[in-house]
Amino acid sequence: MSSRTYEGNLPGKLGLIQHRIVKCRVCTRLVEHREKISMTKRAFFEHCDYWGAPVPSNGDPKARVLIIGLAPGAHGANRTGRMFTGDPSATFLTSALYRTGFATLPDSSHIGDGLSLKDVFITSALHCVPPQDKAVMLEQNNCRDFLIQELHQLRGIKAVLALGKVAFDNYVKAVSVIHNESYNLKFGHNLSFDMSPKTPMLFCSYHPSPRNTYTKRLDAKDLDAILFRIKDFLLKTSD
C-alpha cells in the first residue's frame, strides 16, 4: 500500500486541499488500480519508484488560467507524482504551454525538472488513474468535491480550459453546485462558453492523449490556437 505525503509548495487552504487529496482512499476501485500499477510497473520504468497515490494539483496559486485534465496517466503522473508529467500527454501539453508563454520549459519529465507554470494552475477531474481511463460516475462525484474546494480558493481565474468531455462536464457540475444554477452546455472541441458574469470564460479542447494526438484528432497547431485565444482573452479583459 502506497502512503504518500504532499510535498508541494501551494500555500494556505489550497495546500491543505492537496494534503487531503494525496491521502484520499475514498474510491476503492481506483485505490486498488493505482497501487497495482505502481507495483507491476511498465518494463521501461521498472527502476522507478512509482508515486501510486492521488496526484495533487500544481501551478501558480494566483493563476488566471485553470487547466482541467481527466486523470493521472498510468505511467505518467501516477508514476512521477505531478500532473501531466512523464508521458506523451505531458510532453504534448507542456510544449504547447511553452510555445504560448505559459510554461518555462518545453517538456514536463519529472518532478525535479525545473518546470514552472506561468499564470496557469493544473488540476484534473480525477486525482487517481482509472482503469482504461474511464471513471464511473460515483468516482467522478467523489473527486469533484476537491475541484469545488479548489475553485473556492483560486480567486484569480479568468479562463478555464477543459481538456476533454469528462473535465468539461465535471467543471460545469462544480460551477452549478457553487452558484446553485443549472447549465445546459455540451462539450465541443474549440468551443468557448461565457457561462455567467460570475464565472470564468470556459474554453474546450480535446484531451492531448495519444489516442487523440497520434490520430491527429488534436494536433499541436490546434492546441496552440486555443491557448493563444486564451491569451487574447486575458489581454482584452485585463484591468
Ligand code: SF4
Ligand atoms: S479519485 Fe479522487 S476521490 Fe477518488 S480516491 Fe482518488 S483522490 Fe479520492
